[in-house]
Amino acid sequence: MYSFPAQLVLHALSEKLDPAIDSLSVARLHSIYDKRFHLSIDTLLFIRSTISRHKLQAMFYQKPNILLLGPGETGKTTLLKQILKAFSDRPEQFYTDRERAQYVVPIFRNTVSALERLDAINDKWSALEITLRDLRNVIHDDYLDTHAINLISQSLALATSSRLISTYRASPLGYVDYFLDALPRILAEDYLPSNQDIVQCNIRTTGIHPNLINLRGSAVSVVDFGGQFSERRKWIHLFPKAGMIIYVASLSDYDETCAEDSSTNRMYDSMKLFEIVVHSKWFIDVPIVLLLNKTDVFAQKLRTTPLKEYFHDYTGGDNYDAGCTYIINKFLSKARPDTQVYLTSAVDEERILETMNDIYDKYLEPVPPYLASGPSSKPNIPIQVQVQVSVSTSQH
Ligand SMILES: Nc1nc2c(ncn2[C@@H]2O[C@H](COP(=O)(O)OP(=O)(O)OP(=O)(O)O)[C@@H](O)[C@H]2O)c(=O)[nH]1
Ligand SMILES: [Mg+2]
Numbered sequence: 001m002y003s004f005p006a007q008l009v010l011h012a013l014s015e016k017l018d019p020a021i022d023s024l025s026v027a028r029l030h031s032i033y034d035k036r037f038h039l040s041i042d043t044l045l046f047i048r049s050t051i052s053r054h055k056l057q058a059m060f061y062q063k064p065n066i067l068l069l070g071p072g073e074t075g076k077t078t079l080l081k082q083i084l085k086a087f088s089d090r091p092e093q094f095y096t097d098r099e100r101a102q103y104v105v106p107i108f109r110n111t112v113s114a115l116e117r118l119d120a121i122n123d124k125w126s127a128l129e130i131t132l133r134d135l136r137n138v139i140h141d142d143y144l145d146t147h148a149i150n151l152i153s154q155s156l157a158l159a160t161s162s163r164l165i166s167t168y169r170a171s172p173l174g175y176v177d178y179f180l181d182a183l184p185r186i187l188a189e190d191y192l193p194s195n196q197d198i199v200q201c202n203i204r205t206t207g208i209h210p211n212l213i214n215l216r217g218s219a220v221s222v223v224d225f226g227g228q229f230s231e232r233r234k235w236i237h238l239f240p241k242a243g244m245i246i247y248v249a250s251l252s253d254y255d256e257t258c259a260e261d262s263s264t265n266r267m268y269d270s271m272k273l274f275e276i277v278v279h280s281k282w283f284i285d286v287p288i289v290l291l292l293n294k295t296d297v298f299a300q301k302l303r304t305t306p307l308k309e310y311f312h313d314y315t316g317g318d319n320y321d322a323g324c325t326y327i328i329n330k331f332l333s334k335a336r337p338d339t340q341v342y343l344t345s346a347v348d349e350e351r352i353l354e355t356m357n358d359i360y361d362k363y364l365e366p367v368p369p370y371l372a373s374g375p376s377s378k379p380n381i382p383i384q385v386q387v388q389v390s391v392s393t394s395q396h
Contacts, residue, residue: 065220069277070248071270072228075293075346077205080224082352087215103193103201108152110202114176157187174297175200199347215360229260244287244363247274251298251327255305275334287363289340290331296345
């Protein structure tokens, strides 16, 4: 039976956790508190992880150092994954085999949704024994059993061997291209995702995710949010005391439409959201950094999809520097004068390290070392994958 002080700790914890964010933990703590059983090892571990999370929450509610904001699929979580790993004690051993294995199914799902994005492939697919729709139904199930996984992997193998995939590749789409290129490796029986596979894996963030990073000896709290329309309501008014905001926009969004609304161009939406954030009364004194991400996809895309089709006054053709300058100026015309811009590719660890070191030097105050040894974070284990189809559309 647990002691009186332990009950008090449990009670205090369950009172302090925010039920809106941590409803499961609160309910479970209450149930432990109400029953008077011996505490199992599992329960003790649960309490310990809840305390760690609580410490984190307390830190970020007081004053989170960095808020990662921006629309969906722009690279916020990817950036976070990179900095969690790059600044950890053992970057190469950051993921255990068990954690790597948990990315296999989301990577399968990414690969199938990659195929969905290739319009031209849809009618050809029916020549195979399974239709793309069957496959789509399978990947939308919450739980993929062995049969479903076999079905996916056999279909992908068939599509690869019949050269269906290589014949119908579309314009560059980041992770879509990455996983199609990686198919032979992914389909191997003993496949275990590599660090780069995990970075490339696309999992939509829902809710609010506090993380603690040991950044050059300082504990830096970073909060990651989902950027889809339905998620934005959760963050826009939340943090009047943020230390700084990193607004992540994707340079390669210019020819894509929003997952939730196929009549809205992603880049126009991103600029509008940026304007709302920079002029929000909550963030009036908060430094804002604009991170224009996906430079690698942008450089490729410019060659095949003219920027001018989407922004009529652009005159730089497929010149990468001209394209970047144009988009930077578009964003800055909506920004406060002190806004600093970084061009990044979140899948490039070196580049992210450089950017974060620079941001640290310019914006972050060192935190007492005792906090730096606080709970370390790991990226969230995949639960949900982005599978909506993006349709290119022109909008002015
Ligand atoms: N090639 C390339 N892919 C990127 C880059 N940044 C992100 N991605 C990929 O884009 C996809 C979406 O990235 P996320 O980091 O999950 O996007 P997010 O902003 O967290 O999206 P939400 O959680 O929905 O708000 C993932 O597959 C990433 O690997 C980049 O700079 N280059
Ligand atoms: Mg995310």
